[in-house]
Structures are given as C-alpha cells and as structure tokens.
Amino acid sequence: MTGYFVQAFVYLCAAVVMVPLAKRLGLGSVLGYLIAGVIIGPVTGLVGSEAEAIQHFAEFGVVMMLFLVGMELNPKTLWQMRGSLIGLGGLQLLLTCSAIFAIALMFVERWSVALAIGLIFSLSSTAIILQTFNEKGLSKTEGARNAFSVLLFQDIAVIPILSLLPLLALPELQGAGGSVEAAQHSEDLNLVKHLPAWAKATALAASIVAVVAAGYFLSRPLFYYVAKSGLPEVFTTTSLMILVGIAALMSLVGLSPALGAFLAGVVLASSEFRHELKANIEPFKGLLLGLFFITVGAGVDFPVLWQNLGLILACTLGLMALKAILLYLLGWIFGIQSYNRWLFTLSLAQAGEFGFVLLSYSQTHHVLPSDIVQPLSLVVALSMFLTPALFIVYDKVIEPRFQDKKIPEPEDEIGHKSKVIIAGIGRFGQIINRLLLANGISPVVLDHKVSTVSRLRGINIKSYYGDASRPELLTTAGIDDAKVFVVAVDDKVQALAMVKHVKTMHPNVQVLARAFDRSHQYELINAGADVVISETYKSALQLGGEVLKRLNFHAFRVEQIKQNFTRIEKQHFDSLYQSWFNEGDKVGVDEHYRSRFMEIEQILLESMQQDRSDHHHATDRGWTPPPGGFDEDRQS
Template sequence: MHGDEHALFGAALAFLAAAVVSVPIAKRLGFSPVVGYLLVGIAIGPVGFNVADPGVVSTVAELGVVMLLFLVGLELKPSSLLSMGHFIFGLGTAQLMLTALAFALLAYFGLGFGAAAAVVSGLALSISGTAIALQLLGERGDLASPYGQRTFSILLFQDIAVVPLLALVPLLAPGGEAEVARDPKATLLAAAIAVAAIAVIVVSGRYLLNPLFRVLARSGAREAMTAAALLVVMGAAGLMEAAGLSAALGAFLAGLLLSESTFRHELEANVDAFRGLLLAVFFMSIGMSLNITVVLGHIPSLLVGTLAVAVVKSVIVYLVFRADNIAPQDSMRAAVALMSAGEFAFVLFPLGLDNRILKSEQADLLIALAALTMILGPLLFAALSRLLPRFARPAAEPPADDFADADGSVLVIGFGRFGQIVSQCLLAQEVTVTIIDKDVEMIQSAGRFGVHIYYGDGTRLDVLRAAGAETVEVICVCVDNKEDANRIVEIVRASIPNARLFVRSFDRVHSMELARLGVDFELRETLESALSFGARTLEALGVPQNAAAARIADVRVRDRARLERQLEEGIFAGGEVFSGHKVEPEPLTQPEKPARPLNPEAQDILSHETEFSG
C-alpha cells in the first residue's frame, strides 16, 4: 500500500475499533452509546491518537444524519405529518424563538457580544441535536409516545428553519443587507431553485420510485435494491444541498414519500445498517472536533456557559411541553433530550466567522460549548431515566375490561394461497396485520385484500425487525418453502425469543422439525382441507353429518397422537430419521383386508414392495 492508503486503512480500523469498544463500556456504565462515541472521539482526535482530519470525517459522517432523517420519514405518512402541523409550527416556533431570544440576551448583555453575533449565537444554540435526541428516544422506544411525537415535531421544525437561518447569516454581516437589496433577482432565483428541487423530489417519489423498485425486485438482485435505496437517499440529499437547502430535509422528504410504498420495509432494512455505522462516526467526529486547547484555557467560563445553556434550554422546553398538557416526567425527558446543541451549530458558527460576524476566539468557544452540551445531554438523559422511576407513583391497576376490545397485532410472512386465507380470517376480526412477501406479483394483487403488504425477504432479521416482529403478538410463518420456514423460525427463536410463532408445515416430517424448534403452533398445509374434503365425501355416501364430523374428529386425534409418539420415538416407530430416507404414509386405522391390486402394474409394484419390506 501507498502512504495515503495506509493512512486510510488505519483510520478505518481505528473508527471500527472505537465503535466496538465504546458501546459495551457505555452500556456497562449505564450510559447511552452516544456518550461512548463522543468520548472515544476525543481519544482518537487531534489531542489523542489523531487518526484522521476531523473536518474530513465530519463531512462523511453527516451522511449518518441524512440517513437517520430518511428513516424517520419512512416511519411517518403524509397524513400523519399533516396531523402534526400544530406541534411542528406551534411548539416548534415557540421553542426556537423563546430559546433564541434568551441566549441572544445572555450573549449581548452577559458576554458583550455585538447584536449580530448575539443573534447568530442564540439561534445556533437554540437548535437541538436531531441525531442525539432521536437516538435517545429510540433507545427508550418513546418516539411514538405523545411527548416523543412533540419532540420530533420540534426537531423537524428546526431542520426546516435551518434553511432561512443559513440565508439570514449573510444578511447580518456588515453590509449584507445592502448587498441583497442591490441584487433582489439573485434572492428570487435562489428561492425558485429551492422550490424546484422540492418539486423534483415530490414528483419522483410519487411517480418514479415505486416502478423502479418493482423492476429491481423482479430481478431478484438484493444488492441492486440496496444500491437503489442508497441512491434515493443520497440523490435527494444532494439535490437539496445543491439548491442551498438542508440535505437532511431532502432525505426526510424522500422517506416521507416512500412511507406508503410496498417496498418500505426492505428500504428501511437496507439503509438502517449504514445509518447506524455512519451515525457512530458522526458522534465520534464531534468529539474529534473539540478544541481541547480552547477548552483547557477557558474551563471556568465553558463550564458556566454549558450549565447556563443546559438550564435555560431545558426550562424553556419544559414550560412549552407543560403548556401543551404533557405530564411533568415526560416534559422533563423532552427537556433533557432537546438540551444538546445541534449538528447545524457546527455549520452556523463557522458561517458567522466567515461573514465577520463572530471573532475567531468567539467561534472556537461557541463550538466547544456546543460540543460539551452534546456530551452532557446524553449523560443527563441516562441519569434522568434512572431517577424518574424511583419517584414515579405506582400505576393504578387498569379495570379488567380495559382491553376487551383490543385487537392483536400479527405479522404474516408469505402472502401466497395459505397466507391470503389466514389474513382474511384476521382482517374479518379487524385484527391489524402486517404482511411481507418477496413476490412482486403477490404484492400487486394484495390491493384487492385491503391490507398493507410490503416487499421484503422474511428470512432476514433486519427485515423482520423493520416489519415490527419484536412488537407484534403473533408471527405467522406462511411461506411455501420448508427451508425458508425453518430459517425464519431459527432466526426468530435466536433473536426474538419471546415471540409467538405459528408456522405452516410442509408435511409430517416438517411438523416434527418445527415442534423440535419450539414453535407455538404448526399445521400441515393440507391437513384440515383434506379432513374437510373427507367429511363431505362421507356425507355424500350417506353417512349422517354428525357421524361424519365425529369420524373426522377421531381421525384428527389419532393423527396428533401418532405425531406426538413419533416425536418421542422417531418417525419409524422407534428408529431415527435417516437422511434421504423417504417417509411412507401409514394408516391410522388397521385395515380388515389386505390391499388387492386390480391390474398387472399394481400387482408388480405391490409384489416388489412386499419383497423390499421382507
């Protein structure tokens, strides 16, 4: 390898090793992995091992934030976003304006900043860390809670507000207003470009992406689907950035437009692995960018400033949430989750420096202050999560009939003939059902069933998790392939041990295999239909309906008893199942007469069978 290749290889190894080491240690100490990433970033940064340039690393690592916003968009739907309008523009505006005003006043009167510098500082510090807040809420599973939805709404408003804020900074520069006034056409052109970029993403997401994924799904090339998912994220982000908007906002729009796509879970599974790794690198890059020289030279003022930011921001967020009737404990969680400075602080402060609004020392101190709040926020959130349950009042026991009308949630894997009938039964009872299948034709026909069905490979753990396998009440494995069914069962039993598994069995031997794998229920795909067919045949022969039903019930019991005996003694009544040995059907009722061949061919076959058996 050449020198540059050695350096790149060494940096990659350092980041991977740091990620592997930091997470278990942070978890062991009871902290969020974010804290571990930030601290280990300091260790491998310029003041430590200096494995890479923090500026280059942060540029690459910002892709993690982009992918995070894409996945958040996938989790929402346009209708859900519209219903959150009050939270986004009501709570979001209140939080941003009140916090920015408080910080601007502190900077102007307390630190002697100029008016423009105070405004830029206040706005930059009032924006919260999207990646940190969503990571903290996601670890607790609180994103879907009332306070989690409001927290996300504020974060989304802040991401939207970044666009005008980036345009505002040059206006605050000395002579900036006059420059814009002299060239209004440039301002209008920039606005038109931004609107056009958003329109391109909306039209593409609405009319082009689903046909593209459908063609790729038919090809069966999983790597092509992964490449297409990354292309969508990077393309939307790059287009918005080229138009002067937020790359993260472009990725969010792309995810939002694909949130109702049948390929949603497959996209989520393909992007999620990249998102997690790049987010880890992003947090490490923040630790690397911390200017330790500035920190050591201004420790008292930075500690006071970090504490002031934490208190002011938390109090304002707490009051905003309490004004919206959120419980005190949840308001405290939201306040701490939104306390950290945001990723865009590392964009706004250098922009203020470039436009001569901030002095070099001021920018360095503010960047260090923002980084310290990012370290303090997850630490306080972890401490709060430990302390609040101790002071919580015991929840009252719900009335016995509280959940009488609640429907179970079921994940059906495989939407063939068997899965369709199972789904019909569940939907008739108004049970919420999620269906995943990797057959494009099955997905296209699913619209007639009035269900949501998503493209995905059910034998992949990431797809199962993305489809909600960890939260549903029952997982119905209805695939028509024995090996795929066994693989799904093994994956679920290993990674989601508490899941209830109902599995379609291929034949008798497969039923025994599934029983040994510990499924909760298995059923041979032809058993009940054959029994029903037999009952109707008996009735056609003159057997009374009750007698026919009793005979079929007896056969069902005999069959189950034999299966249980074979599980204990082996498929050959005491022997073991030999690989490749064909299992022959056996009568459940001993025949009164031997078999009688009616043609020479049958006679020949039976005679050879007798010789073989003897």
C-alpha cells in the same frame, strides 16, 4: 491506502470496545461513541485533522435518520402535529434565540455577532435525541413526540437561517483570502445563489414539489423494476441512490438535505416497499451516526479547552440551563404532563450538530471572527457530550418519582404496527389475512414476490415487499411488539430459518407455521414453532370424505370416519415424532420410523373396520347430522 485502513481500524476498535462497555454501565451508546472519540483523538492522538472531514461525511447519518423517521409518519399524522410543530417549535426557537441574543449582546460589540450566536445555539441535536429515544424505548411518550416536533421545526428553520447569516457579514472580515476562496467554492455548489429572490423561492418550491411528486409517482415503478431482479444488493443500492440524490438536490438549491429526506420518508410511509427500505438503510444510519459521534469526541481541542476552561464550561452550563428553563416553561404552557415535561426539557437542553455546520458557514461568510468560532464549537461539543448524562438523570431521578402517576401512552394506530405479522401472502397466507381482516385485525403482511404484493394492492389488500427471513426486516416490521408471527411462505428452508430466528431472538412471540409435509412438520416443531398445521392434511381429509360420500357412504358415517382418522393420528403423532427425532437423520427416515409408521397404519385399518354404530366416540357427539333427504337434495 494503508493509512485509510489503519484509521478505519482505529475508529472501529474504539467503537467495539467503548460502546458495549458504556451500554453495560447504563450510559447509553451515544456517550460510548463520544468517549471513544475523545480517547482516540485528544487523549492518544491516534486520529488527527481528518476527523473534521469524516464528520461532514458522517452527518449523512442524520439525513438517513430523518428519512426513517418520516417513514414512521404519514401526511395525516403530520397534519395532526401542526399545533406542536409550529406553535411549540416556533416559540422554542424564537424565545431561545432572543434570550441568547440578549445575553451575548452584553459580551460582544456587534449585534450581528450576537444574533448569529443566538440562532446557532437555539438548535438542538436531532442525532443524539432520536437515537437515545429509540434505545430507551421512549419514542412513543408524549415528551418524546413533542421533542420531535421541536426538532423537526428546527431542521426546517435551518433553511432560512442559512439564508439570513450572509446578511450579517462583517465588512472588516471580508478581506481574508482563504475565506473568500471557501465562500466561492460554496457558491459554486449552490445553483440558486445568484438568482433574484422570486426565482430562488420558485426553485426552492419546485425542488420540494419534485421530491414529493417523485415519491408518489416514480418510486413505485422504480422499486418494482428493481425488486423484479431478485437481487437484494441492487435494492440496497437503489435505496442509497434515492437518499444521496435527495441530499444532492436539496444542497444544490440551498435547502436542508435532512428536510428533503424527511419529506420523502413521509411520502413513502404507506408504500409496500416501506419495510424493505427501512431494513436496507437502518445499518448505514447506525454506522454513520456512530461515526459522527466519534468525530465529535475526537474533535474536542484540548489546548483551546484548557486555555479557556472556565469560560467554556460557564458558557456550556449556562446555555444548557437557559434552554432547560425555557423548555420547561413551554412544556407547562402547552400542558405537557410533569414527567413528560422533564423528558421534553432535558432532551433538548443542548446545542446540535447543525451548530458545527452553521459555525463553519458563519466563518466562511465573514459573520463570526475565527477567534471565537473554535470556543463556540467546543461549547456545542461539550453540550452534546453532557446530554447522555441528562438522560441518566431522567432515568434514575425524575422518572422514578412519577412512576405511580404515569398514564399509559396511547398505542399506535392499527396499520402502522400490528400484534400479528404474516410472512407470505400466497394462497395459504391470503386466507389467514382475510380471516383476520374480517374480524377487525390488520396484520403486517410481508412477501418477497413483488408481483404478488402489487396484485394484492390492486384489490386493496395491504402488504409490503420484503424477504421476511432477514432479521433486520422483521425488526422494522415490528417483531419486537408482535404477539403472533405466522409463517406462510412457500419455501421450506426459509420457513425453518424464520422459526428458528424468531423463537431464539423473540421467545415471547407465538410462532404459527405452515408445513408442507410430515417431515417438514417435525422440523418446524423441533425448531420451536408453537403451532404447526400441514397445508394438505385438512383439505385432503375433506376431499377424502367427499370421495366416500360419492361411494354411497352416509354423511354421518363419513364424519365418524374422518374424526376417528384424526383422533388416531393425534394419539400417535408424538411417538412418530420421537422416533424421527431420536432415530431419524432429520432428512429422511430409518427402519425404526418406517416400522412404527406401519404399526400405526395397521391400528388405523383395524379401527376403520370396526362397526362403530353402537360404540360412538365422545368426539362424534360434537357433530350434528344433516337433515333427512340431505343426500337426495345434493344429488338433485
């Protein structure tokens, strides 16, 4: 047990030291993780053979990433991508595989080995590319969207590649006992391995349909049931359970877990639990992806690398150059703009993490000899290691050249992201939401009461389940891009915490808050809220005016009284606030505040007793008196 703690401490220390340093130097977090892995692995020997086993576990971070990516899309958006998904993605895979196959055939005797190498090297790294796009804020660019289409097609293509590779097995390699045992173990985990082709196809289709159907019909009752418990940790457990279950189902039928997770994410893209799901999964995704990158660095076999340094470097650089040429050509054919074409080209010019899986799978199924699997693994690792450097080239060299020629990228559709986020959709928040919707603004609405969210969804008011006092939930809801954040929750402590967090971490966001009483109003102002409205003030003032009308005060006089009352309140608000801030204890009020409050009450009383018929205040002129007979009409 102690050994596990020591190893975990080594991995965490390496990440804590190297990743912030790499970010500070402008190298990106991915390169920081890779360097950390090299230091604790080949350089110092602090970690050893367990890195490969950890790598397989950490690959689940890719599954989580595809799930989160799917939640940013929806079936309509996915259908709109079909051209680049099938056309661009399909051509990239076909041309790259064909070119690598032709070159490999010049160096190996068997065409099956050359084809396997072509298939493996035609894939790119989803983990590195999407992580870097998110870090650098490139996800919305045309180049990034086209790169994602290619990556998605590649992830889908992994399924037929896994089915094809065993057909390329070399007879002379099938006698190795260890490989046979590993292959048997692999077969035990594949429920459709021995089924006829038609039955296997049926099982695969049924699995995909099951994932989609469960997302549509079963996820909402399940999340509703869990959310009613009010236990955040149970919701997190449920989120992980769904992802692990999808991965297990896909693996048992020979499909890609990442593909299943992506489909589930697309299905849940419009769910009211979307933001809470993202907030729960995002930390695990980041941790596992970081661990995966460390294991890639730790898995570099320096003895083999030194023995074949020239060959491995030539293969790595040749592979990246070949893929870059083909990608640039495809970008030109599909009309991708110059600077986006370079981003598209440089981001995909490497082998991917599925390369490790397919190389191991090929060795297990006697497709590739073991003596070339390790060098090919080093080519995959080094190409991934060099990818952050390509992004640096894009940032420092390519992008500045096209800075003046850039065309602004289209904004997200309203409904996916919004400039307004409303926290709380109770009686107060609903009015704000309705007012905005009536004027063509669709805010992102969050509420921690699942019954409220469900009830509003029933009348076509879109809202999302989640506790908006959690910073990670606000991040997934789009606080980084928002202009206005409305605090309308019915909890004083939560409201105060939200205002403090948003004004500290996102000072450019305007915070408008609802206060329960005067003391709460002061606390919100002190926390940095830009606008604070007391929930009872205007309604009480309006109702008080109605009381005066029932006591035979003329409607015009009532409006005078209300406006005078409001004017005096505003005039002396700052002095009361300063008294509370300087002398009060931030919870109650002391003698100084009470004395000041009583003084203002006396001023208010004297003002109300004055006959203002000949001394109208300027604000009175902004009110139009009702027509003659107004009171009689109301009473009749």
